[in-house]
Amino acid sequence: MKLPFVLAKRFVAGESFEEAAPKVQYLNDQNLKLTLDLLGENVKDKETVDRTVTAYIDLLNGIKKQGLLSSISIKLTMLGLDIDIDYCRDNLYQLLDVAKKQDQFVRIDMEGSPYTQLTIDMFKDAFAKYGRHVGTVLQSMLHRTLDDTRDLAELGADIRLVKGAYKEPSDIALQNMPAIREAYKECAKILLDKTPFPRFGTHDDELINWVKDYTVEKNIAKDRFELQMLYGLREDTMIELTKDGYKTRVYVPFGTDWFPYFTRRLMERKENIWFVFSTMFKK
Numbered sequence: 001m002k003l004p005f006v007l008a009k010r011f012v013a014g015e016s017f018e019e020a021a022p023k024v025q026y027l028n029d030q031n032l033k034l035t036l037d038l039l040g041e042n043v044k045d046k047e048t049v050d051r052t053v054t055a056y057i058d059l060l061n062g063i064k065k066q067g068l069l070s071s072i073s074i075k076l077t078m079l080g081l082d083i084d085i086d087y088c089r090d091n092l093y094q095l096l097d098v099a100k101k102q103d104q105f106v107r108i109d110m111e112g113s114p115y116t117q118l119t120i121d122m123f124k125d126a127f128a129k130y131g132r133h134v135g136t137v138l139q140s141m142l143h144r145t146l147d148d149t150r151d152l153a154e155l156g157a158d159i160r161l162v163k164g165a166y167k168e169p170s171d172i173a174l175q176n177m178p179a180i181r182e183a184y185k186e187c188a189k190i191l192l193d194k195t196p197f198p199r200f201g202t203h204d205d206e207l208i209n210w211v212k213d214y215t216v217e218k219n220i221a222k223d224r225f226e227l228q229m230l231y232g233l234r235e236d237t238m239i240e241l242t243k244d245g246y247k248t249r250v251y252v253p254f255g256t257d258w259f260p261y262f263t264r265r266l267m268e269r270k271e272n273i274w275f276v277f278s279t280m281f282k283k
């Protein structure tokens with residue numbers, strides 16, 4: 001049974017690009033850059049994957065044609081990682097060929113821990129071939145991430161650092177917020193010290209203020225890193241940060257397959273449940 005989209009509309013910009021377009025344009029008009037994400041994950045059949053690849057190529061072309069300030073994010077399990085690794089890589093490279101030709105950028109989102117090593121390996125191969133047109137994501141909650149951060153920072157990779165949105169067991173990931181925040185700061189230091197343009201995906205004031213203070217202390221300019229948040233959350237804060245001279249970006253998901261993304265938003269913060277109800281009853 002498919003749930004009604006009204007439930008998700010606080011966090012998801014529309015069920016199609018056309019439906020999301022006015023919100024996308026509005027955010028760009030506020031000088032916020034975007035990452036567009038066509039929702040979907042763990043696709044098990046090639047027909048759906050092939051359709052997704054075409055939809056992503058159309059999206060890259062649409063962004064170019066409309067002059068939007070937007071990159072895209074993809075999930076490897078939407079490009080066939082659960083079916084076959086080489087098939088998934090071919091699909092990713094199809095998108096990256098377009099992105100490179102049109103001077104665009106594709107970020108590989110990070111999924112649950114069964115996919116961490118596969119994602120990093122595929123990112124490294126893609127980075128060797130496509131350089132600044134591809135980036136990925138690291139999750140500070142994983143025990144392995146400090147090592148991964150050092151490794152990818154050494155390459156000068158374009159990394160979005162987040163806490164991690166997937167429930168993981170204690171042998172794989174930190175379980176309490178103070179430890180996850182401390183790990184985030186350690187990774188952020190490495191990325192700020194060693195990579196040209198790190199991105200910080202968080203709504204957490206403690207971390208945002210820490211990044212601001214650390215960069216002042218180290219004399220790192222405001223235009224040498226980016227602060228990123230998710231669509232529907234803290235939009236006013238993003239606008240304020242932009243006015244204060246920080247580089248900002250909003251991650252804007254859209255598409256019909258919104259349920260897993262929507263569930264992760266509800267699980268990570270109880271206030272998000274109230275947001276859903278308040279949006280439902282707004283005209």
Ligand SMILES: Cc1cc2nc3c(=O)[nH]c(=O)nc-3n(C[C@H](O)[C@H](O)[C@H](O)COP(=O)(O)OP(=O)(O)OC[C@H]3O[C@@H](n4cnc5c(N)ncnc54)[C@H](O)[C@@H]3O)c2cc1C
Pocket residue numbers: 108109110111137139160162163164165166201202203204205228229230233234250251268269
């Ligand atoms: C741009 C972006 C891309 C992401 N990409 C990925 C990805 O590829 N893979 C992945 O696993 N995860 C991804 N995530 C999700 C991420 O891992 C976290 O699950 C999510 O961001 C919640 O953590 P948080 O640090 O934002 O705040 P939380 O840990 O949820 O909250 C910490 C504190 O921050 C403050 N806060 C949080 N939300 C709000 C709010 N709406 N308003 C006011 N204060 C608030 C509160 O003080 C709260 O106590 C992404 C997140 C962002 C922002």
